[in-house]
Amino acid sequence: MDFGDLKMYIGGKLVNSINKSTQKIICPADESEIANIAWANSQDAESALNAAVIGFKTWSALTLDERNKWMNKLRNAILKNEELLRMAIIYEMGKTYDASYEDIEALINSLEFYPKAMKDHFNEKNIDDRENTHTHLMVSSPVGVSVAYLAWNFPLLNIAFKIGPALASGCSIIIKPSELSPVSAYLLGKIIYDINFPSGVINILCGNPEEVATTLSKSTIPRLVTMIGSTNTGKKVISDSSSSIKKLSMELGGNAPFIVFDDADFDSALDLAIGIKFGNSGQICVAANRFFIHEKIYNSFLKTYIDRVKKLKLGFGKNEKVDMGPLISKDSRNRIMKLVKDAIDNGACLEEGGKIPKRFKKGYWYEPTVL
Template identity: 35%
Template sequence: MNINGEWVGGELDTKDVVNPANGKTVGTVPNGGEAEAEQAITAAHEAFGPWSELTAYERAGYLKKLHQLMLDNQEELAQIMTLEMGKPINESRGEVNYAASFIEWFAEEGKRIYGETIPAHVQGKRLQVWKKPVGVVAAITPWNFPVAMLTRKMGPALAAGCTFMMKPSGDSPLTAVKLMELCEKAGFPKGVINLVTGSSSKITKAIMENKKVRKITFTGSTEVGKLLIKQSADQVKRLSLELGGHAPLIVLDDANLETAVKGVMASKFRNAGQTCICANRIYVQSGVYDAFVEKFSEAVEQLKVGDGEDESVDIGPLINQAGLDKVNSHVEDAVTKGAAVVTGGEAITDDGGVFFQPTVIKDVDPSMVMMQEETFGPVAPIQKIETIDEAVSFANDTPYGLAAYVFTENVSKGTQLIEQLNFGIVGWNDGAPSAAQVPFGGMKESGIGREGGHEGIEAFVESQYVSIGMN
């Protein structure tokens, strides 16, 4: 761990980090708890004053150094990521670039935190709005994007003048350790960035009870997000929550099927289907249903499953046995209720790994668990629909509202369809909509706030209204 510029925790018990491709331990991290979290919070609090007083240009200088260091160390970051959570190496390299883009974007966006001058309602006054950094920020991040989820939070927090404490997932903490090394090389002052690993419950308890933490930013499950909302109430801590999804993907009769298949492949099978915005429910209009299933299945059958360190692999392992068991149960439930497996459908557990074949299932219906719950695996269920109204009804019938996808060549149909979808992100003929310069976040139970774009930095500043009497 790194607290107040020092590498600490060597005296603590450790937690093993296991490669899900082969079950082998690839490293250990200290099993920190409340005491270490308190130390990190104190360090961040003490560093906040000097850091927030720097100009936006000075803070941008540090971030630009970090951005370049991330690019210079892309391969090592990617290799660590693949070793600890199984992501195919080419995807890991892509994630490092994606993660670095947030640091670059917010280095510049910090220079554009504008206040306001408002026309006064009486003579002799000047009305202004100042923007001030929130304070100490604690980030809790998931295992599936171990560096991008950190930089999407770190970039805007630091650019706005906040100080930062990160708590990565216990399943993939080693990437965060390497990122912390790069922050150290970039020269950030002591205490501005702190890294704590270990017990999620104990560290979160310290974060929630310490009044010095003014902002929590979390990516993870809706269940945990709801718990954080309850825990934050006592101190009215500010929250940014990017929570669960259950993304629908709609293919209309007039869609370009090659575009649609390419889009579904990009969305569904990235990170073995273990992403919060991947297509989980595919609705295809009856006029192209059979043709789409055939073309899509042919593409899926070409995917190679294996250890992510192999350059030719497309689908890596699931994160752990529990993840594999969930995927298995969803597939078994669908088949029992009448769905048909077109390709795949089986677990692969050779050599200690936890893999599942890339799978296409047709003739699914809303009674099946996979159409109601996020599978989080490489399984693509397809349901036949007749009308656009039916597509909208099925798509919106969920408590989640993170991402949705629409494939149609008709601008009028696409526009009207998307206007009715209750999702924070929509890909129209696009299976990969994420970027640093756009707002990322969901409606309904998929979260609070947006990350990325100019909205992403607003979450880390407070508006202070100042009324000045001019005597």
Template identity: 35%
Template sequence: MYESYGLLIGGEWRRKGGAGEIAVSDPATGEVMGTAPAASAEEVEEAIDCAAKGQKLWRGTQAWMRADLLHRVADRMVSRAEEAARRITLETGKPLAQAKREWGLSTDQFRWYAEEARRIYGRIIESRAPGGRVEISHEPVGIAAAFTAWNFPAFLIARKVAPALAAGCSIIVRPSREVPGTAMLLMDCVKQAGVPAGVVNLVIGPTATTYDPIMASPAVRKISLTGSTAIGQQMIRDSAATLKRVSMELGGNAPVIVFDDADVEQVLDLSVPVKFANAGQVCVTADRFYVHERLVKPFVEGFTARARALKLGHGLEESTQMGPLINQRRVDAMERIVADAKGRGGRIETGGGRPAGQNKGFFFEPTVITGLPDDALAVAEENFGPIAAISPFDSAEEAYARANTSEHGLAAYVFTREPARMREAAQRLEAGMVGVNSYALAAAEAPFGGIKASGMGREGGAEGILDYMNVKLTQVAV
């Protein structure tokens, strides 16, 4: 599959890269599926030059034409949905149904921003000068670069490419080396839709050859990252030399508060599938559950029973409900978290290790832990895996205080049937996004992003296009 595409530079596929090859493995088996070309620093420089040429053409392309082309990209994606879902599953391990949903959400991004391209509004302000006026307009920021993680290999790219194209920016995409095939498929949809050569470029490879040239180039004006907080901090430092605009969707450690008036069965119906989707490798997934002491016993029992019943397996198998982690490093991380929990007196209600008899791939059992102090790794840090920590609380003030202790502020959730408490929780929880009786936060029409150590900027919604535009003031005197 990888040999059919490769790097995309200046509108042409390159099946060989100057930095050799990257082996791509199926996380469900650990076996190598193929090799992708790795770009050299010189090839990345060439991609930047091509993006500069594409930028001159694309920024002059009329907004309604950009919109039509984005709709064509979405049409191409619809026609390749089955192929794409299979590729996502093979590269990430997630069940096929989840992969199909991801590709559908990715398609939505192009549909939404096709219409946003037609709605780039300015405004006119009455001037103090007699007969004058002040015009506020928006212009594309210039060449953008997108760095994306492996957990949503299509969606994370779509959330960056679609608004960039809608705004009139060319873009260079640098995906995670674990999932290059999904990026290739998406870029091929862009190419086949007729987006001009050089407007979208794809480079794959090690940090030394793909990261450094982009960060050092004054021609690249915007950086967008989905990744860890540590990487985001480094990117912000590296961006300072050329004063690039940055938007960062970084780590999360989402709290869930379950108040005493919540319907336990309803909360469990929503929480367990969400927690273990993509084996817990979701930045907005629920990590720490704070459950009112009146409900904690049935909640723990119900959560444990449902987690224990989940069917693990290869994502292409129809019966699979949870797939593997992405690599051995994530398995090692889960084992460290469990060991820390045991050392702090935590109770492993279910899971806690590799599944018995599972000798291939990077599987880890759905795990539920209770009785932990708030400084335990499973509570204090983003586990990014299938581990749920459940703790009781006895007052709303306690719940809010414990929920807000994290340095992260991406997402938070609350379950209650009391309208006043819903509004209070939305105000009190320190997060860029709050779900009230719902985990549904990621949609093309809604701005997605966090505060504190979870980053800055927004992706999605009318707000998402603004990160790819400069505001221009024009003073007109008559």
């Protein structure tokens, strides 16, 4: 599938990069080119910052009801373009078609939930003065320009976590999607443009992180920087953001054990263990890193788990009823292969999988694996 040439969305306009740079986006399922996107540089990042300043002044001056009308208009436009956005997600990162709905659902729910959640948030609240010498008020106001760096594994769900609260609270936002899965975000920018959303309130661009993200983080314009990604990247963003006092919100790398006691509901634990490890091809922020199974049920749990893993179906495409797609990139697959080899070299037993499936001639496929 070819999504064509896609432009950044900055200051209410669809724009090319200032230096006309573009980047080809490759489908991880078959390594085909699916889009050619405008590739931002530091000048584009500066343009987004300046646009967001203007957008904030306009947007923060609106009432919550007025903001809610625009958010609802965007929500309806997303629903009308649901199929296009779902196809973009499965082609840019290999997600199964059924799983792509979670991204859409999160986005439309976010645009509906946060205006309601903040309905009473902006009312001034009196705080008792025990000494009767002062008047104390708690006043809530939008923080200012926000910058959001997003992970590639849930392209629109991750946007949902940021755009809903930012818009409802009266903030403008600059969204930098991952360079591995920017297509759905750029298409969202086109949808926002088509409904004539107030300019500068939402800005979407992608480029080399060392250039674009560094420019955004080091700027004194953002009042809040938020990120979903690795711990190492988070440290870099925090360091770069120290050019001024900013609020920081980071969802960084996890290290999750999966523990099953002998009195647990066996079938429920098994279903969850399969879903949390192999859903989205294991590319989930809260995916289990290791399993601890009580010795009384260890053998039966392992046997049943392996039987279930053997039945997982790999494939790609809207009409394919599958459980797993490919990994996001060749580098990601190489990293997994090194981890598996290292584990085996250090005493782990390969119970299932551990190879590149032969039936896929192209793409970044890897068998469901149990060590």
